[in-house]
Amino acid sequence: MDNLKLENQLCFPIYLTAKELTRVYDKYLKELNLTYTQYIVMMYFWDKKKSNVKELSKTLIIDSSTLTPLLVKLENKGFIKREKSNQDERNLNITLTKNGENLKEQAKLIPEKAGKCVGLNIDEAKKLYKLIYKVLNNILREEENGS
Numbered sequence: 001m002d003n004l005k006l007e008n009q010l011c012f013p014i015y016l017t018a019k020e021l022t023r024v025y026d027k028y029l030k031e032l033n034l035t036y037t038q039y040i041v042m043m044y045f046w047d048k049k050k051s052n053v054k055e056l057s058k059t060l061i062i063d064s065s066t067l068t069p070l071l072v073k074l075e076n077k078g079f080i081k082r083e084k085s086n087q088d089e090r091n092l093n094i095t096l097t098k099n100g101e102n103l104k105e106q107a108k109l110i111p112e113k114a115g116k117c118v119g120l121n122i123d124e125a126k127k128l129y130k131l132i133y134k135v136l137n138n139i140l141r142e143e144e145n146g147s
Contacts, residue, residue, distance in 0.1 A: 014132075024117055028110045032103060037062070038074055039107070045080060045096040046104045052085065053092045061140075079103055 006012050022036045029039050040060060045051070053071070057064045071094065074080045079100035085091040120128065 014135075021114070021118070025110065025114045028113050032106055032110075033077065035070075037066075037070055039110075041067075041070060041074065042079060042100065042103065042107070045094070045100060048096075050093065050095040052094060056094065074100075 002008060025036050025039065029036060032039075034042065041056070044056060044060060053064050053067060056062075057067055060067075071080065071082060071092075075082050077099075078097055081095045081097055082092045083095070085093050118125070
């Protein structure tokens, strides 16, 4: 087996699928004036309501230097509010605003609309979800161990 052929690479179809699925989401997110990355940040805050950059970065596995300009844009749109922490001025506390909460209602149908193109039934989707997270967790564990 030639390990340098595209058809022998697991990473290639995963990359293509992520890229194309993000493109599908982007069509629907334009209506909300959000990028896909802003959307996942908003989903985090729709669930948590408030957090800090460190927790957000850890949960979404996005570097804080990437998050900072994204959070500024979301704040400028009125969806979140950023404030320096009283305990540690280097850390920012982030809170979902009323406008941000209202955006959730507009976004409710996006997963269903975008998900139609996937063509998996519920059981298949659940299995794929578990397998993808298994791969991700294995990768993260390897990185933690310095491999």
